[in-house]
Amino acid sequence: MLEELTDVPVLNKAYQSLEEIFGDFLLGATFEKKELSVRIKKDGLLSILRYLKSTVGFNALSDIIGLDNLRLGAEGAKRFSLLYQLYAFPGFVRIRLVLDVDENEPVPSVVPVFRSANWAEREIYDMFGIRFAGHPDLRRIYMPEEYEGHPLRKDFPLEGPNDGV
Amino acid sequence: MPGKRTPSNSGEGLTSDGGRHPFLLTKLDHLIAWSQKNSLWPFGSGLACCAIEMIATAAARFDISRFGMELFRASPRQADLFIVAGTVTNKMAPVIRRLWEQMADPKWVVAMGNCAVSGGPFPTYSVLQGVDNVIPVDVYIAGCPPTPQGLLHGLLTLQEKIARSHPTKAIFNADARRID
Numbered sequence: 001m002l003e004e005l006t007d008v009p010v011l012n013k014a015y016q017s018l019e020e021i022f023g024d025f026l027l028g029a030t031f032e033k034k035e036l037s038v039r040i041k042k043d044g045l046l047s048i049l050r051y052l053k054s055t056v057g058f059n060a061l062s063d064i065i066g067l068d069n070l071r072l073g074a075e076g077a078k079r080f081s082l083l084y085q086l087y088a089f090p091g092f093v094r095i096r097l098v099l100d101v102d103e104n105e106p107v108p109s110v111v112p113v114f115r116s117a118n119w120a121e122r123e124i125y126d127m128f129g130i131r132f133a134g135h136p137d138l139r140r141i142y143m144p145e146e147y148e149g150h151p152l153r154k155d156f157p158l159e160g161p162n163d164g165v
Numbered sequence: 166m167p168g169k170r171t172p173s174n175s176g177e178g179l180t181s182d183g184g185r186h187p188f189l190l191t192k193l194d195h196l197i198a199w200s201q202k203n204s205l206w207p208f209g210s211g212l213a214c215c216a217i218e219m220i221a222t223a224a225a226r227f228d229i230s231r232f233g234m235e236l237f238r239a240s241p242r243q244a245d246l247f248i249v250a251g252t253v254t255n256k257m258a259p260v261i262r263r264l265w266e267q268m269a270d271p272k273w274v275v276a277m278g279n280c281a282v283s284g285g286p287f288p289t290y291s292v293l294q295g296v297d298n299v300i301p302v303d304v305y306i307a308g309c310p311p312t313p314q315g316l317l318h319g320l321l322t323l324q325e326k327i328a329r330s331h332p333t334k335a336i337f338n339a340d341a342r343r344i345d
Contacts, residue, residue, distance in 0.1 A: 142256075142291075143256065143291070144255060151290050151291070156290070157290075158288070158289055158290065159289065159290060160290030161290075
């Protein structure tokens, strides 16, 4: 489906330049329903984000999404996926970066590039227990501070570890 | 002895009456309970969608002021009725407890809606399974959310409960704060 990328010139140009400059860090890309999602390596995260923000013009990080791939573990998938949703608002174009991480594997914080990542990363840490290296204030954001466990993990019981008390 | 109110003594002052002015004989318990139940000042803690029904109850159509409860207070220190309207999360539970502690005696609590009664549709890690885990509740109102009629029925039930109470026991016996 990547051939249809030419329908969206801005995205096409962004993807071509990514391939050219960061080819070593790209693991693959899909284009579906006019949404481009690029799977990247952890080492390239900060430099790719910085490039997309300053040179290509993706000026907003709208959200970071966490996924628990617990049931895909048998197929060799890493435990978690992080989806970085970028948005360019002159032009209204979106791009998605996908980053696979293992349990207990720290991820570089992107707060130095996008300050809006601060609370998003705290939410990911709160709900999934993924640690972000270099985050200025990595505390829980939804659950009480003394809470134990990370509720959105697939192996977390719905009622909580102590039957909700 | 009940005083007899006749045309001859009705408009005259206390001094010229010779001690025959009218008076009312009642129990202090009844008088205090009567005044308490007819001037409940609610502390509206709207935590979720139940708050909308509570607001509707306070508005003109259902008009909670018919029962002397129209003074919704923004501070627990000025209120004597705590309407817990909505979902109490575990993170909110210590706040609810503290607000209740800040209310001056005598005070009453109404758990409005299934969430406040028992956790309702959220048997989950983040929701308190009934507000009676942290504060004592006088009246439980089921519903998701309860209609304004439901809330009014609960509040009238609370009034009946207050009318049956013995507030003077708290004065004469400090151990018995109130009986149900």
